Amino acid sequence: MKKIEAIIRKTKFGELKEALLQSDIDWFEYHDVHGIGQSRQERIYRGVQYSTDVIERVAITIVCRDVILDPTIKVILNVAHTGQVGDGRIFVSDVIDTWSIRTGENGDTVLRDKK
Amino acid sequence: MEELGLSLDTVWMLLAAMLVFWMQPGFALCEAGFTRGKNTVNILMKNFVDFMFGSLLFFFIGFGFMFGSDGAGFIGAPNWGDLSFYKGNLPVEGFLIFETVFCATSATIVSGAMAERTKFSMYLVYSAFISLIIYPVEGHWTWGGGWLCDSSADSWMMSVFGDTFHDFAGSAIVHSVGGVLALIGAMALGPRIGKYAKNGSSRAIPGHNLTLASLGVFILWLGWFGFNPGSQLAASGEVNRTAISHVFLTTNLAAVAGGVATMFLTWLKYGKPSLSLTLNGVLAGLVGITAGCDLVSPVGAVIIGLVCGVVLVYAIEFIDHKLHIDDPVGASSVHGVCGILGTLMTGLLSTSNGAFYGHGWGFFGAECFGILIIDIWAAACGFALFYGIKKLHGLRVESRVEEEGLDIYEHGESCYN
Numbered sequence: 001m002k003k004i005e006a007i008i009r010k011t012k013f014g015e016l017k018e019a020l021l022q023s024d025i026d027w028f029e030y031h032d033v034h035g036i037g038q039s040r041q042e043r044i045y046r047g048v049q050y051s052t053d054v055i056e057r058v059a060i061t062i063v064c065r066d067v068i069l070d071p072t073i074k075v076i077l078n079v080a081h082t083g084q085v086g087d088g089r090i091f092v093s094d095v096i097d098t099w100s101i102r103t104g105e106n107g108d109t110v111l112r113d114k115k
Numbered sequence: 116m117e118e119l120g121l122s123l124d125t126v127w128m129l130l131a132a133m134l135v136f137w138m139q140p141g142f143a144l145c146e147a148g149f150t151r152g153k154n155t156v157n158i159l160m161k162n163f164v165d166f167m168f169g170s171l172l173f174f175f176i177g178f179g180f181m182f183g184s185d186g187a188g189f190i191g192a193p194n195w196g197d198l199s200f201y202k203g204n205l206p207v208e209g210f211l212i213f214e215t216v217f218c219a220t221s222a223t224i225v226s227g228a229m230a231e232r233t234k235f236s237m238y239l240v241y242s243a244f245i246s247l248i249i250y251p252v253e254g255h256w257t258w259g260g261g262w263l264c265d266s267s268a269d270s271w272m273m274s275v276f277g278d279t280f281h282d283f284a285g286s287a288i289v290h291s292v293g294g295v296l297a298l299i300g301a302m303a304l305g306p307r308i309g310k311y312a313k314n315g316s317s318r319a320i321p322g323h324n325l326t327l328a329s330l331g332v333f334i335l336w337l338g339w340f341g342f343n344p345g346s347q348l349a350a351s352g353e354v355n356r357t358a359i360s361h362v363f364l365t366t367n368l369a370a371v372a373g374g375v376a377t378m379f380l381t382w383l384k385y386g387k388p389s390l391s392l393t394l395n396g397v398l399a400g401l402v403g404i405t406a407g408c409d410l411v412s413p414v415g416a417v418i419i420g421l422v423c424g425v426v427l428v429y430a431i432e433f434i435d436h437k438l439h440i441d442d443p444v445g446a447s448s449v450h451g452v453c454g455i456l457g458t459l460m461t462g463l464l465s466t467s468n469g470a471f472y473g474h475g476w477g478f479f480g481a482e483c484f485g486i487l488i489i490d491i492w493a494a495a496c497g498f499a500l501f502y503g504i505k506k507l508h509g510l511r512v513e514s515r516v517e518e519e520g521l522d523i524y525e526h527g528e529s530c531y532n
Contacts, residue, residue: 047392
C-alpha cells in the first residue's frame with residue numbers, strides 16, 4: 001500500500017478529479033493549501049504596492065494498492081502538467097496497513113479499487 | 116391644486132429621506148468590506164450606533180439647536196422633543212425625519228477612518244457629540260437660516276461678498292464636517308499596528324471583502340439620488356420638477372466622472388486599474404457635486420467629478436504616505452478633501468453666479484469663507500473631543516485586543532462563524 005500526496009495548481013483540480021475517477025481510484029481527499037515559496041506576486045491595495053509570497057494550491061491525498069501506484073502517478077503527471085514553474089510536486093510513501101471501520105477488515109481488500 | 120402640490124412635495128421629501136436612510140447600510144458595508152474580518156461586528160455596530168444616537172438626540176435636542184430661534188445667533192434653542200416651534204410649509208415631523216437622516220450621515224462618516232482600533236465606549240461619546248452639538252451648530256449657521264446663508268440685503272455675508280454661502284445638499288455641511296472629524300479622529304488614534312514599517316513606509320492592510328465594499332458604494336450611489344434631488348424639498352410645479360431632474364443628472368454625471376478619473380489615473384500610476392480606489396473615486400465625485408448640483412451645468416458636473424476623482428488619489432497618498440495618518444477606508448480624503456473641493460468649485464462653475472461664467476469672484480469668496488468657517492468649527496470640536504477623550508480615558512483599545520480583533524473582546528461575537 002502506498003500513499004500519494006500531490007500538490008497541484010487550483011486550476012487543474014477539476015480536470016484531475018475527473019481523470020482520477022475515470023481511472024481506478026475509489027476515494028481520495030483534497031484540501032486547499034497555502035504555501036510559502038521563493039516567488040513573489042505584486043499586488044496593489046489602495047495605492048500601496050506590496051508583494052505576497054503566499055501561493056495557493058490544492059493538495060490531494062490518495063491511498064492505493066501498489067499495483068495502482070504507477071498508473072495513478074502517470075495520470076497526475078499528465079493532467080496537472082503545464083510546463084510553467086509552479087506545477088507542483090508528488091510525494092509517495094509506504095502505508096503499513098488500512099482498516100475498514102464498517103467491516104473490521106484490514107489489508108489490500110479494504111481499498112476497493114476496481115482492479 | 117396647491118394642496119395636492121404640497122402633498123406631492125411631502126411624498127417626495129419622505130421618499131428622499133428613505134433613500135438617504137439607505138445610505139447607512141451603504142456606509143456599513145463599504146466600511147466592513149475595507150477592513151479586516153476580525154473587526155466586522157465592531158464596524159457594523161458603530162454604524163447602527165450612529166443612526167440610533169443620531170435619531171434620538173436630533174429629535175430631542177439637535178433639531179432645535181439647528182432650526183430653533185429663527186437662525187439668529189451661534190446656536191438655536193434646544194427643543195426638548197417639542198416640534199411645535201417649527202414654522203414651515205411641509206409637515207414638521209416629515210421634515211424632522213429628513214433632517215435626521217442627514218445628521219446621521221454626517222455622523223457615520225467617521226467610523227470608517229477610526230476603524231479597527233477605537234474603544235467602542237469612546238466611539239459612543241463621539242457619536243453623541245456630533246449629533247448633539249457639532250452638526251446642529253454649523254447646520255444652524257447654514258440650513259437653519261443662520262448668518263452664512265442670510266440673504267437679506269444688510270446681512271454681513273451680503274455686504275462683504277455680495278452673495279451668501281451656498282451648499283445645496285451638504286458637501287460642506289455634511290461631508291466635509293464628517294471628513295475633517297474623521298481625519299482628526301484617525302490622527303488622535305494613531306495608525307493600526309503594522310500599518311507603517313520602521314523606516315516609515317506605508318504597508319497595505321487589505322480589506323476582507325471588496326464585494327461588500329462594492330455593494331456598499333452602489334447603495335450609497337442610490338442613496339445620493341435622495342440626498343441631492345431630495346434637498347430641493349419640493350417636486351410640484353414646473354420649477355421644482357425641472358430642478359430635481361437637473362440635480363439627478365448632475366449627481367450621476369459627477370459620480371461616473373469621478374470613478375472614470377480614478378480608474379484611469381490608478382491604471383496609469385500603478386499599472387493596473389484599482390477597484391479599491393475606483394470605489395472611492397465614485398464617492399469622491401458624489402461628495403464633490405453635492406454642494407453645487409443645482410447650480411452647475413451637466414458639463415460642469417462632469418468637470419467636478421473628474422477633478423475630485425484625480426485629487427482623491429493624491430489626497431489618499433498624501434494622508435497615508437506623508438502625514439502617516441491611517442484612514443482604512445479613505446473617509447478623510449473622500450468626504451473631507453472632496454467636500455471642500457466641491458464647495459469651492461461651486462463658486463467657480465455655478466452658471467448663475469460662478470466666477471468662470473463671468474459673474475465675478477464674490478460668490479467664490481463666499482464659498483471659501485463658508486467652508487473655512489465650517490471646517491474650523493469642525494476641526495476645533497474634533498481636537499477638543501478626540502484629544503480630550505484620549506487624555507481623560509484613552510481612545511484606543513489595548514494592543515492585544517487590536518491584534519486578536521475587536522469583535523471578540525469588545526462585543527463577544529464574531530461575524531463569521
